[in-house]
Amino acid sequence: MAITLVGERPVNPPKTINPNLKKILLLLSLLGPGLVVMLADTDAGSIITAAQSGAAWGYSLVLPQVLLIPILYFVQEITVRLGIYTRKGHGELIREHFGAAWAAVSVGTLFLASGGALITEFAGIAGTGSLFGVPPVLTVGAATLLMVGLGLTGSYRRLEVVAISFGLFELAFIPAALLARPGASFFTGLASIPVGHPGFLFMLAANVGAVIMPWMIFYQQRAVVDRGLTPQDLRPARVDTAIGSVVTQLVMIAVLVATAATIGRHQTAPSLDSIQQIAGALQPVLGATGARVLFGLGMAGASFVAALVVSVAGAWGVGEAAGIPHSLNLKFREAPVFYLIYTFTHVAGAVLVLSGISLVRLTVDIEVMNAMLLPVVLGFLLALEARALAPSCRMCGGYRLTVWTVSGLIMTFGLYTAVKLFV
16 A cells, blocks of 8 residues: 655556557557658659549559559568668668679669659649749749758658658548549449550550659668668558558549549540649639649649658669768768768759759650669569578568569569560
């Protein structure tokens, strides 16, 4: 029996936290790398590709988007596994296990994908500002200063929180899809997949490339290292990745449905050459204000978070391949080359966009290029899983067979796309 002295307040015993609540709090504390990279995955290029898909092919590409959810998870789960168990980034592991030359090849694919992506992100920011009458030089300039300053603070966690905050604006596309009222034609369109049409296969390749991108692998693998995740965090990190996979594809499907129910319904030969045209085509259903606000918020959030992730992934990739300090938790004086690369990519992307590049025409080609790079990207990823991890840390059983089979199919599709385009 506890004794309470006169004049003293009784001391209550500490309350025990419910085990289930404790698990939820732990998961929330670990949410980040997977959600950030998936929100970035639905970038300006992906949104434009989904809009083009819905306008040109109706609901035919909805089912492929659903099927890409587990595929996206499989790919990114391997990056989580590699990062947690090796405590090294993707480029660093390639250099260590396959040599500097192959690391340079891998970083080359990263730069091809990242360069094109960063241009589309800044073009998305410029286009969003134009919806509200703001000159591109102001929106792009302000975004560039904000992102460079954020990266130079020397805190990965701070960048992650800001990225998630902006990325959640992408959820504005979901009410846009609901307001478009797709109706019964949505279900009939799911069964209509013209796989024999060359134009459809080209757009399918663009959608695959818009979902699985080389820079995602570099980013998430290094992000779990900078977050300090340990093998005990593997399970919640997988949940983080699974949640992100579902969210990013829901956004893609929402954009596709919104444009299929509006542009695809009212135009027989849609022509989309700018963000303003896409938003304008949504006005009959969403209204002038609704189209600008919903589409503008979603595009701004997608462009901003993706620009952050792509530039960080590129700087990480170079740092890993070259063996120089490369962490967002380091100060500028500790990793000057890393931060200079990070800053240069932002400035270069901003300058190119302000020169007047057409976003929509460039985007689909970039996403198709991503699909063609998948044999190299996934090949390295699977090889590292088999070589860099101890047997007890590797995939096993039916899960391993499933991942290898799906990856093989995706790589084959990438090769097929390259052959069809260049042979």
